[in-house]
Amino acid sequence: MRPPRLLPDVASCDTDDGLVLLDTRTGRYFQLNITAAAVLRALLAGTPATEIADQIAATRPVTLQQAQADITALIDHLTQARLLAISDTARNTRSGTP
Secondary structure (H helix, E strand, O other): OOOOEEOOOEEEEEEOOEEEEEEOOOOEEEEEEHHHHHHHHHHHOOOOHHHHHHHHHHHOOOOHHHHHHHHHHHHHHHHHOOOEEOOHHHHHHHOOOO
């Protein structure tokens, strides 16, 4: 399974508060907080979403179910905004389908 990737028209820049993504096609900026930035970096590095959710639930005041839902929402938002490309295999794994 290939990890997700930022689309070629997306530039990123670290900030003190997380990460900013710029869609160079539209000029729109997207700001991610520190946690969302860490999640995105881990996803781009190939860490499975389930493992990221486990780590968040173990280190933050959030349930595993909420961490999973938040990661899914982040992936969906970035994908729908055409910032993130995710393979069909990765998408099926994320949704729990083999």
